[in-house]
């Protein structure tokens with residue numbers, strides 16, 4: 528059975544796409560067949576995170592009724608199948624985001640898990656994704672504006688009968704972070720992962736590959752892999768690599 532999970536936030540820039548890409552990569556690393564759909568229609572950037580070339584058929588063509596969703600699916604070298612969005616302004620003309628709920632089921636049986644990266648805010652794009660899936664993961668940062676917006680998204684999703692699988696708190700570790708127990712109380716949801724602010728993420732973006740592959744033993748990569756393992760109920764016991772160990776590996780004294 529194919530399982531669909533939408534990734535939404537509320538506030539923009541909190542790490543939805545980073546989470547979508549790395550959760551997909553980590554699930555793939557754990558042996559699951561994954562499709563990653565870029566449903567952030569006005570500013571799609573899954574392809575940018577993954578260095579995917581501009582492709583002839585994308586999700587925008589599908590939402591205009593020109594193509595089938597399977598025709599917009601490409602195998603990325605990382606092993607994830609991606610369905611990118613169109614990057615040009617013309618791509619946006621005439622799309623019908625509300626069609627997402629009709630076209631996603633065509634992916635049934637083509638993967639174990641479909642991760643759908645969503646748009647920020649509570650406009651038509653985000654709501655179309657909310658309507659198209661049963662299950663959502665909400666991404667936030669440990670600061671009040673992000674948490675307030677996440678709460679609004681959670682309330683609306685729940686009023687539509689959606690299941691909030693939990694919350695990812697990203698870019699943590701700065702002075703003034705809202706403490707996790709307060710976050711849990713405010714949002715009243717399980718915290719699925721705490722992803723520290725990690726410079727490896729920026730480096731992975733430059734290398735256009737998920738951090739779980741470019742820096743597999745960084746704090747953020749380990750946190751994403753743990754989250755993926757918990758989601759599918761498998762054990763995971765890799766640990767963050769210490770500086771001394773990294774030093775030895777760089778000298779090629781150890782693997």
Ligand SMILES: Nc1ncnc2c1ncn2[C@@H]1O[C@H](COP(=O)(O)OP(=O)(O)O)[C@@H](O)[C@H]1O
Nearest residue numbers: 539540541542543544545698722723724725728
């Ligand atoms: N854990 C992290 N540590 C450092 N930077 C991060 C982290 N997660 C995301 N970022 C950076 O924050 C910015 C926004 O992330 P992105 O995933 O594009 O957010 P969204 O999709 O919610 O708009 C990007 O530049 C990304 O590289």
Ligand SMILES: [Mg+2]
Nearest residue numbers: 543544567572
């Ligand atoms: Mg994004």
